[in-house]
Amino acid sequence: MGKVRHSLGGAAETPEQYQVRFQSHQVHQNASRAAETPEQRQSRLHEDQVHHRVARAAETPEQRQSRLQEDQVHHRVARAVETPIQHAACLLGLRKQRNVAITLKWKAQMHDGFMYNSRYDYESNNLL
Numbered sequence: 001m002g003k004v005r006h007s008l009g010g011a012a013e014t015p016e017q018y019q020v021r022f023q024s025h026q027v028h029q030n031a032s033r034a035a036e037t038p039e040q041r042q043s044r045l046h047e048d049q050v051h052h053r054v055a056r057a058a059e060t061p062e063q064r065q066s067r068l069q070e071d072q073v074h075h076r077v078a079r080a081v082e083t084p085i086q087h088a089a090c091l092l093g094l095r096k097q098r099n100v101a102i103t104l105k106w107k108a109q110m111h112d113g114f115m116y117n118s119r120y121d122y123e124s125n126n127l128l
Contacts, residue, residue, distance in 0.1 A: 013021070036044070059067070
């Protein structure tokens with residue numbers, strides 16, 4: 001697996017240049033991940049996990065606090081922009097699986113709060 005090279009030249013770039021560089025990096029990363037074997041994937045994930053543990057073990061309490069606050073802010077921002085459907089999918093545990101399609105009927109039902117809808121039929125699990 002190729003290592004990510006962090007360039008120091010990124011400090012003077014415009015947001016547009018950063019976006020282009022970021023997207024090209026993402027495309028490259030997606031292409032290389034798509035081509036990897038299950039063994040390579042397992043190895044990469046294990047390597048990431050080890051690196052993550054080492055980085056966490058070396059951090060000071062202040063750094064840990066800062067990281068946790070940053071994670072919390074990022075989480076709140078992500079939550080703030082999600083739609084009610086995405087939120088329901090997240091609560092139902094659908095987001096963790098890949099390629100889960102939520103049909104339009106289910107979207108409509110979730111949006112209606114269908115469990116409390118007077119037209120909800122408990123037998124068929126549908127709106128009548």
